[in-house]
Amino acid sequence: MTSARPPAAPAPPRRGRPRDERAEQAILAATVELLNDVGFAGLSIEAVAARAGVGRPTVYRRWPSKMELVIDAVLRLAPPLTVDHSGDPLTDLKELVARLIVDMTSAPIGRAILALTGDAGTHTDLAQRLTKDYLTPRRDALLAILRDAVAAGELPRDLDLDLTLDLMLGAPTYRWLTTGRPVDQKAARAIVDAVWRTATAPPA
Amino acid sequence: MTSARPPAAPAPPRRGRPRDERAEQAILAATVELLNDVGFAGLSIEAVAARAGVGRPTVYRRWPSKMELVIDAVLRLAPPLTVDHSGDPLTDLKELVARLIVDMTSAPIGRAILALTGDAGTHTDLAQRLTKDYLTPRRDALLAILRDAVAAGELPRDLDLDLTLDLMLGAPTYRWLTTGRPVDQKAARAIVDAVWRTATAPPA
Amino acid sequence: MTSARPPAAPAPPRRGRPRDERAEQAILAATVELLNDVGFAGLSIEAVAARAGVGRPTVYRRWPSKMELVIDAVLRLAPPLTVDHSGDPLTDLKELVARLIVDMTSAPIGRAILALTGDAGTHTDLAQRLTKDYLTPRRDALLAILRDAVAAGELPRDLDLDLTLDLMLGAPTYRWLTTGRPVDQKAARAIVDAVWRTATAPPA
Amino acid sequence: MTSARPPAAPAPPRRGRPRDERAEQAILAATVELLNDVGFAGLSIEAVAARAGVGRPTVYRRWPSKMELVIDAVLRLAPPLTVDHSGDPLTDLKELVARLIVDMTSAPIGRAILALTGDAGTHTDLAQRLTKDYLTPRRDALLAILRDAVAAGELPRDLDLDLTLDLMLGAPTYRWLTTGRPVDQKAARAIVDAVWRTATAPPA
DNA sequence: TTATAAACGAGACGGTACGTCCTGTCTTTTA
DNA sequence: TAAAAGACAGGACGTACCGTCTCGTTTATAA
Numbered sequence: 104m105t106s107a108r109p110p111a112a113p114a115p116p117r118r119g120r121p122r123d124e125r126a127e128q129a130i131l132a133a134t135v136e137l138l139n140d141v142g143f144a145g146l147s148i149e150a151v152a153a154r155a156g157v158g159r160p161t162v163y164r165r166w167p168s169k170m171e172l173v174i175d176a177v178l179r180l181a182p183p184l185t186v187d188h189s190g191d192p193l194t195d196l197k198e199l200v201a202r203l204i205v206d207m208t209s210a211p212i213g214r215a216i217l218a219l220t221g222d223a224g225t226h227t228d229l230a231q232r233l234t235k236d237y238l239t240p241r242r243d244a245l246l247a248i249l250r251d252a253v254a255a256g257e258l259p260r261d262l263d264l265d266l267t268l269d270l271m272l273g274a275p276t277y278r279w280l281t282t283g284r285p286v287d288q289k290a291a292r293a294i295v296d297a298v299w300r301t302a303t304a305p306p307a
Numbered sequence: 308m309t310s311a312r313p314p315a316a317p318a319p320p321r322r323g324r325p326r327d328e329r330a331e332q333a334i335l336a337a338t339v340e341l342l343n344d345v346g347f348a349g350l351s352i353e354a355v356a357a358r359a360g361v362g363r364p365t366v367y368r369r370w371p372s373k374m375e376l377v378i379d380a381v382l383r384l385a386p387p388l389t390v391d392h393s394g395d396p397l398t399d400l401k402e403l404v405a406r407l408i409v410d411m412t413s414a415p416i417g418r419a420i421l422a423l424t425g426d427a428g429t430h431t432d433l434a435q436r437l438t439k440d441y442l443t444p445r446r447d448a449l450l451a452i453l454r455d456a457v458a459a460g461e462l463p464r465d466l467d468l469d470l471t472l473d474l475m476l477g478a479p480t481y482r483w484l485t486t487g488r489p490v491d492q493k494a495a496r497a498i499v500d501a502v503w504r505t506a507t508a509p510p511a
Numbered sequence: 512m513t514s515a516r517p518p519a520a521p522a523p524p525r526r527g528r529p530r531d532e533r534a535e536q537a538i539l540a541a542t543v544e545l546l547n548d549v550g551f552a553g554l555s556i557e558a559v560a561a562r563a564g565v566g567r568p569t570v571y572r573r574w575p576s577k578m579e580l581v582i583d584a585v586l587r588l589a590p591p592l593t594v595d596h597s598g599d600p601l602t603d604l605k606e607l608v609a610r611l612i613v614d615m616t617s618a619p620i621g622r623a624i625l626a627l628t629g630d631a632g633t634h635t636d637l638a639q640r641l642t643k644d645y646l647t648p649r650r651d652a653l654l655a656i657l658r659d660a661v662a663a664g665e666l667p668r669d670l671d672l673d674l675t676l677d678l679m680l681g682a683p684t685y686r687w688l689t690t691g692r693p694v695d696q697k698a699a700r701a702i703v704d705a706v707w708r709t710a711t712a713p714p715a
Numbered sequence: 716m717t718s719a720r721p722p723a724a725p726a727p728p729r730r731g732r733p734r735d736e737r738a739e740q741a742i743l744a745a746t747v748e749l750l751n752d753v754g755f756a757g758l759s760i761e762a763v764a765a766r767a768g769v770g771r772p773t774v775y776r777r778w779p780s781k782m783e784l785v786i787d788a789v790l791r792l793a794p795p796l797t798v799d800h801s802g803d804p805l806t807d808l809k810e811l812v813a814r815l816i817v818d819m820t821s822a823p824i825g826r827a828i829l830a831l832t833g834d835a836g837t838h839t840d841l842a843q844r845l846t847k848d849y850l851t852p853r854r855d856a857l858l859a860i861l862r863d864a865v866a867a868g869e870l871p872r873d874l875d876l877d878l879t880l881d882l883m884l885g886a887p888t889y890r891w892l893t894t895g896r897p898v899d900q901k902a903a904r905a906i907v908d909a910v911w912r913t914a915t916a917p918p919a
Numbered sequence: 920t921t922a923t924a925a926a927c928g929a930g931a932c933g934g935t936a937c938g939t940c941c942t943g944t945c946t947t948t949t950a
Numbered sequence: 951t952a953a954a955a956g957a958c959a960g961g962a963c964g965t966a967c968c969g970t971c972t973c974g975t976t977t978a979t980a981a
Contacts, residue, residue, distance in 0.1 A: 119956030120946040126958080144348075144426050149936055158959040163938070214425050220484050221421035222348050230487045238485050266501055269478040274470070276484065277477030281442050283424050283434050297470055301505030323925025324977045330927080353967055362928045367969070527930030528972040534932080552756075552834050557962055566933040571964070625833035628892050629826050630756050638895045646893050674909055677886040682878070684892065685885030689850050691832050691842050705878055709913030734952070761941055770954045775943065 122165070129155035130162055134176035138211040143173060143218045170219065170229050177212040178236055186244050192252035193299055196245065196271075201291040203241055204275045209285040212237065217280075242268060262302055270298045326369075333359040334366055338380035342415040347377060347422045374423065374433050381416040382440055390448050396456035397503055400449065400475075405495040407445055408479045413489035416441065421484075446472060466506055474502045530573070537563040538570055542584035546619040551581060551626045578627065578637055585620040586644055594652050600660035601707055604653065604679075609699040611649055612683045617693035620645065625688075650676060670710055678706045734777075741767035742774055746788040750823040755785065755830045782831070782841050789824040790848055798856050804864035805911055808857065808883075813903040815853055816887045821897035824849065829892075854880060874914055882910045 133154035137146050148169060152159040166172035182202075189195055207213040219230045245268055252258045274294045275286040337358035341350045352373060356363045370376035386406075393399055411417040423434045449472055456462045478498045479490045541562035545554050556577060560567040574580035590610075597603055615621040624646075627638045653676055660666045682702045683694040745766035749758045760781055764771045778784035794814070801807055819825040831842045857880055864870045886906045887898045 118948065118954075120948095120958075122957065123946095142426055144422075147936060148938085152959095156959090158961090159937095160939080160960090161958065164957075216484065217421045217425035218348075220487050221418045221425060222346050227487065234485060263501070266478070266498065269481050269498070270474050270502070273477035273479070273481030274473040275477070277473055277480050280420065280424050280480065280484075281438060283431065294470065294473070297467070298474070301508060304505060304508040322923075322979060324927075325979090326926065327977095351967060352969085360928090362930085363968095364929095364970080365927065368926080371969095525930095526928075526974070528932075530931060531972095550834055552830075555962055556964085560933095564933085566935095567963095568934085568965080569932065572931075575964095622833050624892065625829045626756075628895055629829035629833060630754050635895065642893060671909070674886070674906065677889050677906070678882050678910070681885035681887070681889030682881040683885070684889050685881055688828065688832050688888065688892075689846060691839065702878065702881070705875070706882070709916060712913060712916040738953080759941060760943085768954095770956085771942095772944080772955090773953070776952085779943095 126155070126157050126161055127165065130157055130165070130172070131176045131179055134172055135180050135211065138173065138176065138214070143211075143214050146173070148172070170222070173211075173215050173218070174229060174233055177210075177215045178233075180210070181212050181237060182206060184240055184244060186248075192248050192255070192257055193295075195248050196252075196299070197292045197295045199241075199245060199248070200271055200275075200295050201288040204272070204279075204286050204291040205288060207276065208279040213279070242272075245271075258302055267298060267302055271295050274298075330359070330361050330365055331369065334361060334369070334376070335380045335383055338376055339384050339415065342377065342380070342418065347415075347418050350377070352376070374426070377415075377419050377422070378433060378437055381414075381419045382437075384414065385416050385441060386410060388444055388448060390452075396452050396459065396461055397499075399452050400456075400503070401496045401499045403445075403449060403452070404475055404479075404499050405492040407449075408476070408483075408490050408495040409492055411480065412483040417483070446476075449475075462503075462506055471502060471506055475499050478502075534563070534565050534569055535573065538565060538573070538580070539584045539587055542580055543588050543619065546581065546584065546622070551619075551622050554581070556580070578630070581619075581623050581626070582637055582641055585618075585623045586641075588618070589620050589645060590614060592648055592652060594656075600656050600663070600665055601703075603656050604660075604707070605700045605703045607649075607653060607656070608679055608683075608703050609696040612680070612687075612694050612699040613696055615684065616687040621687070650680075653679075666710055675706060675710055679703050682706075738767070738769050738773055739777065742769060742777070742784070743788045743791055746784055747792050747823065750785065750788070750826065755823075755826050758785070760784070782834070785823075785827050785830075786841060786845055789822070789827045790845075792822065793824050793849060794818060796852055796856060798860075804860050804867065804869055805907075807860050808864075808911070809904045809907045811853075811857060811860070812883055812887075812907050813900040816884070816891075816898050816903040817900055819888065820891040825891070854884075857883075870914055879910060879914055883907050886910075 130151060133151045134146070137150055137154065141150075146169065148162055149159060151172070152162050155162075162172065166175065187195060187198060189198075207216070216233060219233060246264060249258065249262075249264045249267060253260060253262065253264075271294060275291045278290070279286050334355060337355045338350070341354055341358060345354075350373065352363060352366055355376070356366050359366075366376065370379065391399060391402060393402075411420070420437060423437060450468060453462065453466075453468045453471060457464060457466065457468075475498060479495050482494070483490050538559060541559045542554070545558055545562065549558075554577065556570050557567060559580070560570050563570075570580065574583065595603060595606060597606075615624070624641060627641060654672060657666065657670075657672045657675060661668060661670065661672075679702060683699045686698070687694050742763060745763045746758070749762055749766065753762075758781065760771060760774050763784070764774050767774075774784065778787065799807060799810060801810075819828070828845060831845060858876060861870065861874075861876045861879060865872060865874065865876075883906060887903045890902070891898050
């Protein structure tokens with residue numbers, strides 16, 4: 104969590120009038136509101152600018168496309184990643200997975216991920232942005248919990264941790280995808296429980 | 308076409324010029340081609356009509372929206388659901404899951420599912436259509452294999468079959484969603500193997 | 512005045528929905544109103560469409576540029592060319608020149624001619640349109656009067672008729688151009704009188 | 716203003732950074748170039764600033780509108796008014812009229828006059844500026860020649876000098892306006908000749 | 920046979936949003 | 951305090967599609 108920013112950021116001498124930070128905030132806020140109101144497909148730059156009380160070029164100056172604007176908006180909106188350490192890895196895991204799944208299946212960020220993957224090919228770099236700034240940190244946090252559990256002897260030393268995570272996250276995500284309905288905490292916890300149980304079971 | 312109508316066709320008394328079947332085919336074909344070329348978001352009814360060599364109203368006469376047209380097109384495109392019975396449930400399972408996953412993560416039908424879920428709220432009925440005509444039959448086929456395996460004593464009698472399927476399908480789907488890349492047969496089979504193994508393991 | 516339209520106009524078989532004549536009229540009317548309200552430079556296609564109660568593309572479908580729209584509008588607006596024959600050529604000439612000058616220096620058509628000439632180079636073909644459909648017929652009518660006067664012996668046989676017209680029309684036009692104010696009938700008549708007088712004078 | 720101004724321009728005590736005279740020149744030069752390249756309508760302050768290598772506000776600081784900038788530019792560009800005195804008024808008149816007409820019908824100043832008159836109503840004061848600084852001095856110079864000719868007995872004492880000038884200048888201007896093409900020296904001289912001839916003829 | 924009904928292609932309709940350009944103003948840093 | 955640089959809100963540009971609506975034409979069935 105320590106900032107990896109190189110220490111010698113020499114403050115580039117920006118010329119001209121600096122960008123108005125309030126405009127930036129207003130645009131992102133308007134984007135999030137409209138995402139909730141009309142969804143991704145129904146969102147237009149025009150409406151964003153109007154709701155933000157901003158000229159349209161001011162939006163385009165910062166974000167070259169709807170997709171990039173939406174990514175920034177949902178990332179800014181995403182609840183910060185915090186991990187509780189209760190002492191019990193299974194509890195921590197259930198807590199965190201449940202939170203992530205609820206976020207993804209009920210907040211705009213999930214929609215953004217779908218839209219991105221759906222348009223894939225053209226937007227690969229954008230998808231990587233989402234992966235890098237959202238998915239990877241969260242997966243890493245889960246991975247750390249699993250590693251601790253292995254170190255503590257609570258999970259077998261040869262467990263495929265990546266596969267375990269794909270199962271824990273994939274199953275509830277798949278439910279959301281095929282039913283269209285958000286997945287609640289209880290269901291997410293039950294899945295984590297089940298995967299944990301089988302992981303701790305000796306192979307037949 | 309003049310005579311010997313098969314007995315079970317009640318022959319609705321349509322008046323006027325009948326719809327041109329070739330137009331229908333041309334539209335669906337054009338839709339699929341454009342889906343591959345420009346993706347779902349970039350697809351326009353105008354372009355579909357132009358590529359099909361058809362007037363725009365001819366498209367609207369049959370499909371009231373882009374979404375419905377795309378669903379019909381991808382359903383028609385989807386490979387038929389066939390199940391091999393090799394005698395070994397695990398083999399059949401791996402074969403079928405691999406085929407389904409490869410389809411969903413490489414063909415337009417996956418994109419359509421994402422687009423539908425992403426736009427959810429407005430298109431619930433359409434999503435149900437996709438679920439009913441595509442997802443459910445495939446899930447049912449997998450379920451049948453699992454039930455047979457339980458009946459044959461190869462899987463424990465109290466196994467949660469729905470959860471098992473969510474794990475088998477969800478893990479590879481999740482990989483596709485987060486990497487944006489199709490999942491190949493080998494990876495899909497490995498996941499099925501792993502889930503099967505833990506399902507057959509005695510609880511700790 | 513007899514129509515020079517070739518008799519065998521075979522009515523080209525127009526396909527598709529025919530253009531709405533009312534839209535056309537509304538656009539031209541809106542253009543004329545706006546020309547009077549905000550002038551040529553201040554006129555925007557957007558405002559024309561709005562005032563005409565018409566979509567913007569409907570304007571562009573018919574007129575590719577503001578210039579062409581304005582030309583059509585002012586031509587349609589121009590008072591029809593009618594010639595009175597009083598028996599006295601000088602009277603007829605004064606009457607007609609005065610009418611033409613008043614039109615050009617007070618109605619939008621004058622502004623259009625200025626704008627066209629001012630932008631010249633790019634709009635040559637448009638300028639020719641204005642010349643052909645507006646200026647030339649009016650000059651021809653004046654020329655006919657002069658010819659009659661020559662034939663009747665009221666003007667010298669060797670009079671340079673083109674120069675005479677340039678003087679009669681040019682002098683009041685120049686006044687308008689350099690003062691910016693419309694030229695009234697009286698001034699126009701006085702100029703015609705003066706030119707006529709000198710034309711009938713024996714060369715020194 | 717406080718004290719006795721010395722006769723030789725005492726350098727007013729301007730504070731702060733003085734205006735860059737080169738910026739002013741560059742802007743005017745860029746304006747003239749662009750007028751020739753893209754015409755009055757196609758000229759934008761933005762392009763002027765860019766070509767002059769100057770910030771946009773630097774233009775606005777000096778000229779509040781495109782119109783005023785253009786007027787200054789074309790006035791600065793206009794050839795200085797010089798009168799040759801050959802001894803023969805008709806020769807001098809032809810020489811000067813030809814020069815003025817060629818200027819007006821081939822250089823940007825003519826376009827500026829058209830644009831100004833075309834936009835009239837809004838820009839009356841600007842038009843007066845052009846009249847005062849360009850048209851009036853030139854007309855006065857011509858008037859002086861005519862007066863000398865009258866005084867010398869070469870033209871009748873009761874000749875309407877204003878009308879004579881309107882004829883001499885108006886006829887070629889009208890030709891330019893209706894043909895869109897510059898009027899050459901020869902044509903201008905011929906018109907002066909003709910008007911002069913009729914002016915010297917005894918009324919019928 | 921001849922209507923009649925519905926489909927066909929073509930294309931115009933009123934609209935919305937696009938992404939760009941320019942306007943004239945307002946900061947900020949540099950000189 | 952003016953310079954350049956550049957962001958600001960705003961507005962018009964000309965284009966692409968939307969989904970609907972005539973058109974004139976074509977094609978089957980029903981009268």
